[in-house]
Amino acid sequence: MAAINRDDVAHLARLAHIEMSAEELDRMAGELAVIVDAVKSVSEAAGDDVPATSHPIPLSNVFREDVVGHTFTAEQALSGAPDSDENRFKVPAILDEA
Protein backbone atom coordinates (compact mmCIF):
# COMPACT_ATOMS: atom_id res chain seq x y z
CA MET A 1 0.00 0.00 0.00
CA ALA A 2 1.12 3.49 -0.79
CA ALA A 3 2.34 5.73 1.99
CA ILE A 4 0.29 8.80 2.80
CA ASN A 5 1.91 12.10 1.83
CA ARG A 6 1.28 15.81 2.29
CA ASP A 7 -0.72 16.13 -0.96
CA ASP A 8 -2.95 13.25 0.12
CA VAL A 9 -3.61 14.95 3.44
CA ALA A 10 -4.42 18.26 1.71
CA HIS A 11 -6.89 16.46 -0.57
CA LEU A 12 -8.47 14.53 2.31
CA ALA A 13 -8.78 17.70 4.40
CA ARG A 14 -10.69 19.33 1.54
CA LEU A 15 -12.98 16.30 1.26
CA ALA A 16 -13.57 16.41 5.03
CA HIS A 17 -14.15 20.19 5.03
CA ILE A 18 -11.36 20.99 7.45
CA GLU A 19 -9.16 23.98 6.58
CA MET A 20 -5.52 23.24 7.38
CA SER A 21 -2.49 25.50 7.55
CA ALA A 22 0.77 24.54 5.83
CA GLU A 23 2.29 23.71 9.20
CA GLU A 24 -0.69 21.54 10.10
CA LEU A 25 -0.49 19.64 6.80
CA ASP A 26 3.20 18.91 7.35
CA ARG A 27 2.68 17.67 10.88
CA MET A 28 -0.45 15.66 10.07
CA ALA A 29 1.23 13.98 7.08
CA GLY A 30 4.10 12.80 9.29
CA GLU A 31 1.82 11.53 12.05
CA LEU A 32 -0.58 9.79 9.69
CA ALA A 33 2.26 8.08 7.81
CA VAL A 34 3.33 6.44 11.08
CA ILE A 35 -0.23 5.35 11.87
CA VAL A 36 -0.92 4.04 8.35
CA ASP A 37 2.33 2.06 8.47
CA ALA A 38 1.29 0.54 11.81
CA VAL A 39 -2.11 -0.60 10.54
CA LYS A 40 -1.08 -1.89 7.10
CA SER A 41 -0.59 -5.50 8.27
CA VAL A 42 -4.37 -5.65 8.52
CA SER A 43 -4.63 -6.07 4.75
CA GLU A 44 -2.59 -9.27 4.94
CA ALA A 45 -4.49 -10.82 7.86
CA ALA A 46 -7.51 -12.31 6.14
CA GLY A 47 -7.88 -14.32 2.95
CA ASP A 48 -10.56 -13.77 0.30
CA ASP A 49 -12.72 -16.52 1.83
CA VAL A 50 -13.28 -14.57 5.07
CA PRO A 51 -16.55 -12.64 5.07
CA ALA A 52 -16.64 -9.05 6.32
CA THR A 53 -18.35 -8.18 9.59
CA SER A 54 -19.92 -4.74 9.69
CA HIS A 55 -21.80 -5.15 12.93
CA PRO A 56 -20.92 -7.20 16.00
CA ILE A 57 -24.41 -8.52 16.69
CA PRO A 58 -26.48 -8.24 13.52
CA LEU A 59 -30.19 -7.63 13.78
CA SER A 60 -32.31 -7.59 10.64
CA ASN A 61 -35.55 -5.90 9.68
CA VAL A 62 -35.71 -3.51 12.62
CA PHE A 63 -38.88 -1.64 11.74
CA ARG A 64 -41.58 0.23 13.58
CA GLU A 65 -45.16 1.08 12.74
CA ASP A 66 -45.38 3.89 10.18
CA VAL A 67 -47.02 6.37 12.52
CA VAL A 68 -45.89 9.76 13.72
CA GLY A 69 -44.13 9.36 17.05
CA HIS A 70 -41.64 11.47 18.95
CA THR A 71 -40.83 14.66 17.01
CA PHE A 72 -39.26 17.99 17.84
CA THR A 73 -41.04 21.29 17.49
CA ALA A 74 -39.37 23.68 15.04
CA GLU A 75 -38.32 25.74 18.04
CA GLN A 76 -36.58 22.74 19.67
CA ALA A 77 -34.89 21.72 16.43
CA LEU A 78 -33.58 25.24 15.88
CA SER A 79 -32.63 25.85 19.52
CA GLY A 80 -28.93 25.06 19.01
CA ALA A 81 -28.53 26.50 15.52
CA PRO A 82 -25.97 29.27 15.00
CA ASP A 83 -28.49 31.12 12.82
CA SER A 84 -32.13 30.66 11.88
CA ASP A 85 -34.95 32.60 10.28
CA GLU A 86 -38.66 31.92 9.65
CA ASN A 87 -38.46 28.50 11.33
CA ARG A 88 -35.58 27.40 9.14
CA PHE A 89 -31.82 26.92 9.49
CA LYS A 90 -30.12 29.91 7.91
CA VAL A 91 -26.90 29.20 6.02
CA PRO A 92 -24.46 31.27 3.97
CA ALA A 93 -24.60 31.05 0.16
CA ILE A 94 -24.53 27.49 -1.16
CA LEU A 95 -22.84 28.55 -4.42
CA ASP A 96 -19.80 30.71 -4.86
CA GLU A 97 -21.09 33.84 -6.58
CA ALA A 98 -17.74 35.61 -6.59
Added chain:
Amino acid sequence: MTDTNSNQLIRLSAAQLAEKLAAREITSVEVVQAHLDRIAAVDGGDRGVHAFLHVNAEEALAVAAEVDAIRAAGGAAAAELHELAGVPIAVKDLIVTVGQPTTAGSKILEGWHSPYDATVVQRLRAAKMPILGKTNLDEFAMGSSTEHSAYGPTRNPWDLDRIPGGSGGGSAAAVAAFEAPLALGTDTGGSIRQPGAVTGTVGVKPTYGSVSRYGAIAMASSLDQIGPVSRTVLDSALLHQVIGGHDPFDSTSLPDPLGDLVAAARLGNVDGMKIGIVKELHGEGYQAGVENRFNEALELLKQAGAEIVEVSCPNFQYALGAYYLIMPSEASSNLAKFDGVRYGLRVLPEEPPLTIERVMGATRAAGFGDEVKRRIILGTYALSAGYYDAYYGSAQKVRTLIQRDFEAAFAKADVLISPTAPTTAFKLGEKLNDPLAMYLNDVATIPANMAGVPGLSLPGGLADEDGLPVGIQLLAPAREDARLYRVGAVLESLLEAKWGGPLLDRAPELAASPVVEPVETLVDAQEAK
Protein backbone atom coordinates in the same frame (compact mmCIF):
# COMPACT_ATOMS: atom_id res chain seq x y z
CA MET B 1 -24.20 17.82 59.03
CA THR B 2 -20.65 17.59 60.36
CA ASP B 3 -17.60 17.18 58.14
CA THR B 4 -17.02 13.72 59.55
CA ASN B 5 -20.48 12.55 58.57
CA SER B 6 -20.14 14.13 55.15
CA ASN B 7 -16.81 12.38 54.67
CA GLN B 8 -18.39 9.08 55.66
CA LEU B 9 -21.30 9.55 53.26
CA ILE B 10 -19.12 10.08 50.20
CA ARG B 11 -17.18 6.91 50.97
CA LEU B 12 -20.26 4.67 50.98
CA SER B 13 -20.98 2.53 47.93
CA ALA B 14 -24.18 3.06 45.95
CA ALA B 15 -25.59 -0.16 47.43
CA GLN B 16 -24.83 1.06 50.97
CA LEU B 17 -26.34 4.48 50.25
CA ALA B 18 -29.44 2.83 48.80
CA GLU B 19 -29.85 0.70 51.92
CA LYS B 20 -29.48 3.65 54.31
CA LEU B 21 -31.80 5.80 52.23
CA ALA B 22 -34.47 3.10 52.19
CA ALA B 23 -34.13 2.70 55.97
CA ARG B 24 -34.38 6.53 56.27
CA GLU B 25 -31.13 6.67 58.25
CA ILE B 26 -29.92 9.37 55.85
CA THR B 27 -31.59 11.68 53.34
CA SER B 28 -30.84 12.06 49.66
CA VAL B 29 -30.36 15.82 50.14
CA GLU B 30 -27.58 15.08 52.65
CA VAL B 31 -25.99 12.62 50.26
CA VAL B 32 -26.16 14.95 47.26
CA GLN B 33 -24.91 17.92 49.31
CA ALA B 34 -21.99 15.86 50.63
CA HIS B 35 -20.95 15.07 47.05
CA LEU B 36 -21.43 18.67 45.89
CA ASP B 37 -19.23 19.81 48.80
CA ARG B 38 -16.61 17.25 47.83
CA ILE B 39 -16.70 18.47 44.22
CA ALA B 40 -16.28 22.05 45.43
CA ALA B 41 -13.37 21.01 47.63
CA VAL B 42 -11.31 18.84 45.28
CA ASP B 43 -12.40 19.42 41.67
CA GLY B 44 -11.49 23.05 40.98
CA GLY B 45 -8.28 25.05 41.05
CA ASP B 46 -4.91 24.49 39.41
CA ARG B 47 -4.32 21.21 41.22
CA GLY B 48 -7.93 20.08 41.24
CA VAL B 49 -9.08 16.73 39.82
CA HIS B 50 -11.15 18.53 37.15
CA ALA B 51 -13.46 15.58 36.64
CA PHE B 52 -16.50 17.81 36.00
CA LEU B 53 -17.24 20.12 33.08
CA HIS B 54 -20.58 21.14 34.55
CA VAL B 55 -22.06 20.81 38.03
CA ASN B 56 -25.82 20.40 38.17
CA ALA B 57 -26.33 21.35 41.81
CA GLU B 58 -29.80 22.88 41.72
CA GLU B 59 -31.51 20.09 39.80
CA ALA B 60 -29.70 17.34 41.74
CA LEU B 61 -30.82 18.82 45.07
CA ALA B 62 -34.39 19.22 43.78
CA VAL B 63 -34.55 15.56 42.72
CA ALA B 64 -33.05 14.55 46.07
CA ALA B 65 -35.63 16.62 47.96
CA GLU B 66 -38.41 15.02 45.92
CA VAL B 67 -37.16 11.52 46.77
CA ASP B 68 -36.86 12.46 50.46
CA ALA B 69 -40.43 13.81 50.47
CA ILE B 70 -41.78 10.64 48.86
CA ARG B 71 -39.94 8.47 51.39
CA ALA B 72 -41.11 10.64 54.29
CA ALA B 73 -44.74 10.41 53.16
CA GLY B 74 -44.52 6.63 52.91
CA GLY B 75 -47.31 4.57 51.35
CA ALA B 76 -47.50 3.24 47.81
CA ALA B 77 -45.38 5.97 46.20
CA ALA B 78 -42.52 5.29 48.62
CA ALA B 79 -42.82 1.54 48.08
CA GLU B 80 -42.62 2.02 44.31
CA LEU B 81 -39.40 4.02 44.43
CA HIS B 82 -36.50 2.42 42.58
CA GLU B 83 -33.83 0.81 44.74
CA LEU B 84 -31.32 3.50 43.68
CA ALA B 85 -33.75 6.44 44.09
CA GLY B 86 -31.86 9.31 45.69
CA VAL B 87 -28.39 7.88 44.93
CA PRO B 88 -26.50 10.50 42.90
CA ILE B 89 -24.63 9.88 39.66
CA ALA B 90 -22.33 11.73 37.26
CA VAL B 91 -22.78 11.50 33.48
CA LYS B 92 -20.05 11.56 30.84
CA ASP B 93 -20.43 14.70 28.76
CA LEU B 94 -20.82 12.68 25.56
CA ILE B 95 -24.35 11.75 26.67
CA VAL B 96 -27.05 14.35 26.00
CA THR B 97 -29.07 15.85 28.83
CA VAL B 98 -31.89 18.38 28.92
CA GLY B 99 -31.19 21.26 31.30
CA GLN B 100 -27.40 20.95 31.22
CA PRO B 101 -24.90 21.71 28.46
CA THR B 102 -23.40 18.82 26.46
CA THR B 103 -19.99 19.57 24.95
CA ALA B 104 -18.49 16.15 24.09
CA GLY B 105 -15.28 17.79 25.33
CA SER B 106 -15.20 19.84 22.11
CA LYS B 107 -15.15 23.55 21.33
CA ILE B 108 -17.51 22.85 18.45
CA LEU B 109 -20.33 22.13 20.91
CA GLU B 110 -19.43 24.74 23.52
CA GLY B 111 -22.59 26.01 25.20
CA TRP B 112 -24.89 23.66 23.28
CA HIS B 113 -27.98 22.34 25.07
CA SER B 114 -29.64 19.19 23.78
CA PRO B 115 -33.39 19.39 23.15
CA TYR B 116 -33.75 15.77 24.31
CA ASP B 117 -32.45 13.35 26.93
CA ALA B 118 -30.49 10.21 26.04
CA THR B 119 -32.44 7.02 26.80
CA VAL B 120 -30.04 6.18 29.64
CA VAL B 121 -30.64 9.64 31.13
CA GLN B 122 -34.40 9.15 30.89
CA ARG B 123 -33.89 5.91 32.82
CA LEU B 124 -31.84 7.65 35.51
CA ARG B 125 -34.62 10.23 35.82
CA ALA B 126 -37.29 7.50 36.00
CA ALA B 127 -35.30 5.90 38.84
CA LYS B 128 -35.05 9.36 40.46
CA MET B 129 -31.28 9.36 40.63
CA PRO B 130 -29.99 12.92 41.08
CA ILE B 131 -27.53 13.86 38.31
CA LEU B 132 -24.54 15.66 39.85
CA GLY B 133 -23.18 16.93 36.56
CA LYS B 134 -21.31 16.16 33.37
CA THR B 135 -17.82 14.67 33.36
CA ASN B 136 -14.75 15.46 31.29
CA LEU B 137 -13.57 13.33 28.38
CA ASP B 138 -11.22 13.32 25.43
CA GLU B 139 -12.88 15.32 22.66
CA PHE B 140 -15.66 13.17 21.15
CA ALA B 141 -14.27 10.31 23.27
CA MET B 142 -11.13 10.12 21.12
CA GLY B 143 -8.21 9.36 23.39
CA SER B 144 -6.85 7.33 26.28
CA SER B 145 -5.83 10.08 28.70
CA THR B 146 -8.53 12.82 28.76
CA GLU B 147 -5.76 15.18 27.62
CA HIS B 148 -7.58 15.70 24.32
CA SER B 149 -10.43 17.50 26.06
CA ALA B 150 -10.80 21.05 24.77
CA TYR B 151 -11.48 22.08 28.38
CA GLY B 152 -8.21 20.82 29.88
CA PRO B 153 -7.20 17.41 31.25
CA THR B 154 -8.60 15.56 34.25
CA ARG B 155 -6.05 14.54 36.87
CA ASN B 156 -5.71 11.06 38.37
CA PRO B 157 -6.71 11.19 42.07
CA TRP B 158 -3.88 8.71 42.86
CA ASP B 159 -1.27 11.12 41.51
CA LEU B 160 -2.37 14.51 40.23
CA ASP B 161 0.49 14.60 37.71
CA ARG B 162 -0.80 11.50 35.98
CA ILE B 163 -3.55 10.76 33.48
CA PRO B 164 -6.87 9.28 34.66
CA GLY B 165 -7.19 7.24 31.47
CA GLY B 166 -9.56 8.01 28.67
CA SER B 167 -11.69 8.80 27.09
CA GLY B 168 -13.84 8.58 30.23
CA GLY B 169 -11.20 9.92 32.61
CA GLY B 170 -13.70 12.36 34.13
CA SER B 171 -16.20 9.67 35.11
CA ALA B 172 -13.50 7.37 36.51
CA ALA B 173 -11.72 10.17 38.39
CA ALA B 174 -15.02 11.49 39.83
CA VAL B 175 -15.78 8.05 41.26
CA ALA B 176 -12.19 7.46 42.44
CA ALA B 177 -12.08 10.89 44.15
CA PHE B 178 -15.39 10.23 45.95
CA GLU B 179 -17.07 13.06 44.02
CA ALA B 180 -19.77 10.61 42.91
CA PRO B 181 -20.60 7.01 43.87
CA LEU B 182 -21.60 6.15 40.31
CA ALA B 183 -21.05 7.47 36.80
CA LEU B 184 -21.95 6.69 33.22
CA GLY B 185 -19.26 6.16 30.63
CA THR B 186 -19.02 5.16 26.99
CA ASP B 187 -16.63 2.54 25.64
CA THR B 188 -15.64 2.34 21.96
CA GLY B 189 -12.21 0.73 22.40
CA GLY B 190 -11.76 0.75 26.18
CA SER B 191 -12.92 4.21 27.29
CA ILE B 192 -14.73 2.83 30.34
CA ARG B 193 -12.38 -0.03 31.25
CA GLN B 194 -8.94 1.59 30.82
CA PRO B 195 -9.83 4.64 32.99
CA GLY B 196 -11.22 2.15 35.53
CA ALA B 197 -7.89 0.29 35.51
CA VAL B 198 -5.67 3.33 36.06
CA THR B 199 -7.89 4.92 38.75
CA GLY B 200 -8.58 1.77 40.80
CA THR B 201 -12.31 1.74 39.98
CA VAL B 202 -14.76 -0.66 38.32
CA GLY B 203 -15.98 -0.12 34.75
CA VAL B 204 -18.12 -2.27 32.50
CA LYS B 205 -18.61 -2.30 28.74
CA PRO B 206 -21.89 -4.18 28.31
CA THR B 207 -22.72 -6.47 25.38
CA TYR B 208 -23.14 -4.36 22.24
CA GLY B 209 -26.82 -3.42 21.92
CA SER B 210 -27.75 -4.24 25.51
CA VAL B 211 -27.73 -0.58 26.60
CA SER B 212 -29.32 1.97 24.27
CA ARG B 213 -26.95 4.33 22.46
CA TYR B 214 -29.75 6.83 21.75
CA GLY B 215 -28.39 10.18 22.88
CA ALA B 216 -24.74 9.14 23.10
CA ILE B 217 -22.95 11.36 20.57
CA ALA B 218 -21.62 8.72 18.18
CA MET B 219 -17.95 8.15 17.51
CA ALA B 220 -18.02 4.69 15.89
CA SER B 221 -21.57 3.39 15.88
CA SER B 222 -20.71 -0.30 15.49
CA LEU B 223 -18.32 -0.16 18.48
CA ASP B 224 -19.78 2.43 20.92
CA GLN B 225 -21.47 1.23 24.08
CA ILE B 226 -22.67 3.06 27.22
CA GLY B 227 -21.87 1.40 30.53
CA PRO B 228 -21.49 1.80 34.30
CA VAL B 229 -18.58 3.22 36.32
CA SER B 230 -18.42 2.59 40.08
CA ARG B 231 -16.21 1.63 43.02
CA THR B 232 -17.66 -1.87 43.49
CA VAL B 233 -18.75 -4.69 41.20
CA LEU B 234 -22.21 -4.80 42.79
CA ASP B 235 -22.69 -1.06 42.17
CA SER B 236 -21.93 -1.49 38.47
CA ALA B 237 -24.48 -4.32 38.31
CA LEU B 238 -27.10 -2.14 40.00
CA LEU B 239 -26.50 0.70 37.54
CA HIS B 240 -26.31 -1.64 34.53
CA GLN B 241 -29.74 -2.97 35.51
CA VAL B 242 -31.14 0.61 35.52
CA ILE B 243 -29.81 1.63 32.11
CA GLY B 244 -30.09 -1.66 30.20
CA GLY B 245 -32.91 -3.18 28.20
CA HIS B 246 -34.54 -2.73 24.83
CA ASP B 247 -35.06 0.73 23.36
CA PRO B 248 -37.00 1.27 20.13
CA PHE B 249 -35.03 4.50 19.57
CA ASP B 250 -31.84 2.49 18.91
CA SER B 251 -32.17 0.11 15.96
CA THR B 252 -29.19 -1.92 17.23
CA SER B 253 -30.81 -2.43 20.64
CA LEU B 254 -31.14 -6.11 21.55
CA PRO B 255 -34.78 -7.13 22.00
CA ASP B 256 -34.23 -9.47 24.96
CA PRO B 257 -33.09 -8.48 28.46
CA LEU B 258 -29.81 -9.86 29.84
CA GLY B 259 -31.14 -11.47 33.00
CA ASP B 260 -30.52 -10.56 36.60
CA LEU B 261 -27.09 -8.93 36.80
CA VAL B 262 -27.51 -7.85 40.42
CA ALA B 263 -28.28 -11.40 41.49
CA ALA B 264 -25.14 -12.54 39.64
CA ALA B 265 -23.04 -9.98 41.52
CA ARG B 266 -24.57 -11.05 44.83
CA LEU B 267 -24.14 -14.77 44.05
CA GLY B 268 -20.36 -14.53 43.58
CA ASN B 269 -19.26 -18.11 43.01
CA VAL B 270 -16.57 -19.43 40.66
CA ASP B 271 -16.44 -23.03 41.85
CA GLY B 272 -15.96 -25.25 38.79
CA MET B 273 -15.89 -22.32 36.35
CA LYS B 274 -13.30 -22.32 33.60
CA ILE B 275 -11.37 -19.08 33.34
CA GLY B 276 -9.24 -18.61 30.24
CA ILE B 277 -5.96 -16.70 30.14
CA VAL B 278 -5.60 -15.15 26.69
CA LYS B 279 -2.05 -15.92 25.64
CA GLU B 280 -1.87 -12.81 23.44
CA LEU B 281 -3.10 -10.40 26.13
CA HIS B 282 -0.27 -10.46 28.64
CA GLY B 283 3.48 -10.93 28.81
CA GLU B 284 5.55 -8.94 26.35
CA GLY B 285 4.68 -5.25 26.36
CA TYR B 286 3.00 -5.41 29.77
CA GLN B 287 4.58 -3.66 32.77
CA ALA B 288 6.07 -6.09 35.32
CA GLY B 289 3.89 -4.79 38.16
CA VAL B 290 0.78 -5.25 36.01
CA GLU B 291 1.81 -8.81 35.21
CA ASN B 292 2.44 -9.55 38.93
CA ARG B 293 -1.00 -8.39 40.03
CA PHE B 294 -2.55 -10.33 37.15
CA ASN B 295 -0.82 -13.55 38.21
CA GLU B 296 -1.92 -12.96 41.79
CA ALA B 297 -5.55 -12.66 40.66
CA LEU B 298 -5.25 -15.97 38.81
CA GLU B 299 -3.92 -17.63 41.94
CA LEU B 300 -6.83 -16.33 44.03
CA LEU B 301 -9.41 -17.52 41.51
CA LYS B 302 -7.76 -20.94 41.43
CA GLN B 303 -7.93 -21.14 45.23
CA ALA B 304 -11.63 -20.23 45.04
CA GLY B 305 -12.28 -23.30 42.89
CA ALA B 306 -11.96 -21.98 39.34
CA GLU B 307 -10.07 -23.92 36.74
CA ILE B 308 -7.53 -21.79 34.88
CA VAL B 309 -7.00 -22.72 31.24
CA GLU B 310 -4.89 -21.08 28.54
CA VAL B 311 -6.51 -20.01 25.30
CA SER B 312 -5.01 -18.50 22.18
CA CYS B 313 -6.55 -15.76 20.07
CA PRO B 314 -3.96 -15.37 17.29
CA ASN B 315 -5.90 -12.75 15.35
CA PHE B 316 -5.94 -10.33 18.29
CA GLN B 317 -2.56 -9.15 16.96
CA TYR B 318 -4.50 -7.44 14.15
CA ALA B 319 -7.21 -5.98 16.41
CA LEU B 320 -5.52 -2.66 17.12
CA GLY B 321 -4.77 -2.06 13.43
CA ALA B 322 -8.26 -3.01 12.32
CA TYR B 323 -9.75 -0.84 15.06
CA TYR B 324 -7.74 2.18 13.88
CA LEU B 325 -9.29 1.73 10.44
CA ILE B 326 -12.90 0.97 11.39
CA MET B 327 -13.22 3.53 14.19
CA PRO B 328 -11.90 6.53 12.19
CA SER B 329 -13.95 5.48 9.17
CA GLU B 330 -17.15 5.51 11.18
CA ALA B 331 -16.07 8.64 13.09
CA SER B 332 -15.33 10.59 9.90
CA SER B 333 -18.89 9.88 8.78
CA ASN B 334 -20.52 10.50 12.19
CA LEU B 335 -18.71 13.81 12.70
CA ALA B 336 -19.75 15.17 9.30
CA LYS B 337 -22.84 16.55 11.02
CA PHE B 338 -20.78 19.19 12.83
CA ASP B 339 -20.93 21.63 9.96
CA GLY B 340 -21.86 24.93 11.59
CA VAL B 341 -25.47 24.74 10.40
CA ARG B 342 -27.67 22.86 12.86
CA TYR B 343 -25.89 23.20 16.18
CA GLY B 344 -22.82 24.51 17.89
CA LEU B 345 -20.07 26.68 16.59
CA ARG B 346 -20.07 28.64 13.31
CA VAL B 347 -16.85 30.32 12.25
CA LEU B 348 -16.72 32.61 9.24
CA PRO B 349 -13.63 32.49 7.00
CA GLU B 350 -11.37 35.53 7.26
CA GLU B 351 -11.43 36.19 3.51
CA PRO B 352 -14.39 36.20 1.12
CA PRO B 353 -16.16 34.46 -0.57
CA LEU B 354 -18.51 33.56 2.22
CA THR B 355 -19.88 30.24 0.99
CA ILE B 356 -21.27 27.43 3.12
CA GLU B 357 -18.37 25.16 2.14
CA ARG B 358 -15.81 27.67 3.36
CA VAL B 359 -17.81 28.27 6.53
CA MET B 360 -17.76 24.51 7.18
CA GLY B 361 -14.01 24.39 6.59
CA ALA B 362 -13.35 27.30 8.95
CA THR B 363 -15.80 26.01 11.58
CA ARG B 364 -14.35 22.51 11.64
CA ALA B 365 -10.78 23.87 11.62
CA ALA B 366 -11.50 26.02 14.68
CA GLY B 367 -13.90 23.66 16.45
CA PHE B 368 -12.05 20.34 16.30
CA GLY B 369 -8.83 19.50 18.12
CA ASP B 370 -5.83 17.70 16.61
CA GLU B 371 -6.81 14.15 17.53
CA VAL B 372 -10.30 14.55 16.07
CA LYS B 373 -8.83 15.98 12.87
CA ARG B 374 -6.33 13.11 12.65
CA ARG B 375 -9.08 10.53 12.95
CA ILE B 376 -11.37 12.25 10.46
CA ILE B 377 -8.54 12.43 7.91
CA LEU B 378 -7.53 8.81 8.57
CA GLY B 379 -11.14 7.66 8.21
CA THR B 380 -11.65 9.66 5.04
CA TYR B 381 -8.49 8.03 3.69
CA ALA B 382 -9.55 4.48 4.64
CA LEU B 383 -12.91 4.97 2.96
CA SER B 384 -11.64 6.62 -0.21
CA ALA B 385 -11.81 5.01 -3.65
CA GLY B 386 -8.80 2.80 -4.29
CA TYR B 387 -8.09 2.24 -0.60
CA TYR B 388 -11.47 1.04 0.64
CA ASP B 389 -10.89 -2.68 0.00
CA ALA B 390 -7.35 -2.69 1.33
CA TYR B 391 -8.19 -0.77 4.49
CA TYR B 392 -11.82 -0.71 5.55
CA GLY B 393 -12.69 -3.98 3.79
CA SER B 394 -9.70 -5.82 5.28
CA ALA B 395 -10.45 -4.44 8.73
CA GLN B 396 -14.00 -5.80 8.52
CA LYS B 397 -12.61 -9.23 7.67
CA VAL B 398 -10.31 -9.02 10.68
CA ARG B 399 -13.42 -8.37 12.71
CA THR B 400 -14.75 -11.74 11.58
CA LEU B 401 -11.45 -13.42 12.54
CA ILE B 402 -11.57 -11.83 16.01
CA GLN B 403 -15.12 -13.06 16.49
CA ARG B 404 -14.00 -16.56 15.51
CA ASP B 405 -11.12 -16.37 18.00
CA PHE B 406 -13.57 -15.43 20.74
CA GLU B 407 -15.91 -18.29 19.76
CA ALA B 408 -13.05 -20.80 19.96
CA ALA B 409 -11.88 -19.35 23.28
CA PHE B 410 -15.35 -19.43 24.81
CA ALA B 411 -15.70 -23.07 23.77
CA LYS B 412 -12.86 -23.74 26.22
CA ALA B 413 -13.59 -21.18 28.94
CA ASP B 414 -16.64 -19.57 30.59
CA VAL B 415 -14.89 -16.21 30.91
CA LEU B 416 -11.55 -14.84 29.76
CA ILE B 417 -9.14 -12.85 31.89
CA SER B 418 -6.32 -10.40 31.12
CA PRO B 419 -4.79 -7.19 32.43
CA THR B 420 -7.03 -4.28 31.37
CA ALA B 421 -4.20 -2.02 30.27
CA PRO B 422 -0.52 -2.77 29.62
CA THR B 423 0.74 -0.12 32.04
CA THR B 424 -0.34 1.91 35.05
CA ALA B 425 -1.19 5.61 34.67
CA PHE B 426 1.48 7.54 32.79
CA LYS B 427 2.43 11.18 33.33
CA LEU B 428 0.33 13.98 31.85
CA GLY B 429 1.96 15.03 28.57
CA GLU B 430 4.10 11.89 28.31
CA LYS B 431 2.37 10.44 25.23
CA LEU B 432 0.51 13.49 23.99
CA ASN B 433 2.77 13.99 20.96
CA ASP B 434 2.98 10.33 20.04
CA PRO B 435 -0.46 9.22 18.82
CA LEU B 436 0.62 5.65 18.17
CA ALA B 437 2.01 5.18 21.71
CA MET B 438 -1.30 6.53 23.02
CA TYR B 439 -3.26 4.03 20.89
CA LEU B 440 -1.34 1.08 22.40
CA ASN B 441 -3.06 1.66 25.76
CA ASP B 442 -6.16 0.02 24.34
CA VAL B 443 -4.53 -3.14 23.01
CA ALA B 444 -6.27 -5.42 25.56
CA THR B 445 -9.66 -3.71 25.54
CA ILE B 446 -10.27 -3.28 21.79
CA PRO B 447 -11.00 -6.96 20.90
CA ALA B 448 -14.21 -6.89 22.99
CA ASN B 449 -15.56 -3.90 21.05
CA MET B 450 -14.66 -5.49 17.72
CA ALA B 451 -16.68 -8.60 18.62
CA GLY B 452 -19.45 -6.92 20.64
CA VAL B 453 -18.74 -9.02 23.74
CA PRO B 454 -18.95 -7.58 27.27
CA GLY B 455 -15.94 -6.69 29.41
CA LEU B 456 -15.42 -5.60 33.01
CA SER B 457 -12.36 -4.03 34.63
CA LEU B 458 -11.85 -4.18 38.37
CA PRO B 459 -8.97 -3.09 40.60
CA GLY B 460 -6.27 -5.75 40.87
CA GLY B 461 -4.01 -3.96 43.34
CA LEU B 462 -1.03 -1.62 43.09
CA ALA B 463 2.00 -2.17 40.88
CA ASP B 464 5.17 -2.80 42.90
CA GLU B 465 7.34 -0.38 40.97
CA ASP B 466 5.13 2.72 41.13
CA GLY B 467 2.34 2.05 43.66
CA LEU B 468 -0.34 2.84 41.07
CA PRO B 469 -3.55 0.87 40.40
CA VAL B 470 -3.61 -2.10 38.04
CA GLY B 471 -6.81 -3.27 36.32
CA ILE B 472 -7.94 -6.85 35.77
CA GLN B 473 -10.23 -7.40 32.78
CA LEU B 474 -12.87 -10.12 32.51
CA LEU B 475 -14.52 -10.91 29.17
CA ALA B 476 -17.64 -13.02 28.55
CA PRO B 477 -19.59 -14.16 25.49
CA ALA B 478 -22.20 -11.77 24.07
CA ARG B 479 -25.32 -11.54 26.29
CA GLU B 480 -23.49 -13.28 29.18
CA ASP B 481 -22.72 -10.07 31.09
CA ALA B 482 -23.96 -11.80 34.25
CA ARG B 483 -20.81 -13.96 34.25
CA LEU B 484 -18.64 -10.85 34.52
CA TYR B 485 -20.46 -9.77 37.67
CA ARG B 486 -20.39 -13.26 39.13
CA VAL B 487 -16.64 -13.72 38.68
CA GLY B 488 -15.85 -10.05 39.31
CA ALA B 489 -17.60 -10.08 42.68
CA VAL B 490 -15.62 -13.13 43.80
CA LEU B 491 -12.28 -11.68 42.74
CA GLU B 492 -13.13 -8.35 44.35
CA SER B 493 -13.97 -9.92 47.71
CA LEU B 494 -10.84 -12.12 47.67
CA LEU B 495 -8.63 -9.15 46.84
CA GLU B 496 -10.25 -6.89 49.43
CA ALA B 497 -9.77 -9.59 52.07
CA LYS B 498 -6.10 -9.68 51.12
CA TRP B 499 -5.77 -5.87 51.24
CA GLY B 500 -7.90 -5.51 54.38
CA GLY B 501 -10.37 -3.16 52.65
CA PRO B 502 -11.13 -1.46 49.33
CA LEU B 503 -8.14 -0.45 47.21
CA LEU B 504 -9.26 3.19 47.17
CA ASP B 505 -8.72 3.35 50.93
CA ARG B 506 -5.03 3.44 50.06
CA ALA B 507 -5.34 6.40 47.69
CA PRO B 508 -3.68 9.57 48.97
CA GLU B 509 -5.94 12.06 50.71
CA LEU B 510 -6.78 14.84 48.27
CA ALA B 511 -5.98 18.27 49.62
CA ALA B 512 -9.00 20.53 49.72
CA SER B 513 -8.68 23.72 47.70
CA PRO B 514 -7.33 26.53 49.91
CA VAL B 515 -10.65 28.34 49.62
CA VAL B 516 -13.71 26.15 49.33
CA GLU B 517 -15.77 27.82 46.66
CA PRO B 518 -19.51 27.78 47.12
CA VAL B 519 -21.08 25.38 44.63
CA GLU B 520 -22.93 28.17 42.81
CA THR B 521 -19.66 29.93 42.03
CA LEU B 522 -18.16 26.71 40.75
CA VAL B 523 -21.13 26.14 38.45
CA ASP B 524 -20.78 29.64 37.02
CA ALA B 525 -17.04 29.20 36.58
CA GLN B 526 -17.46 25.90 34.78
CA GLU B 527 -20.13 27.33 32.53
CA ALA B 528 -18.03 30.35 31.70
CA LYS B 529 -15.17 28.20 30.39
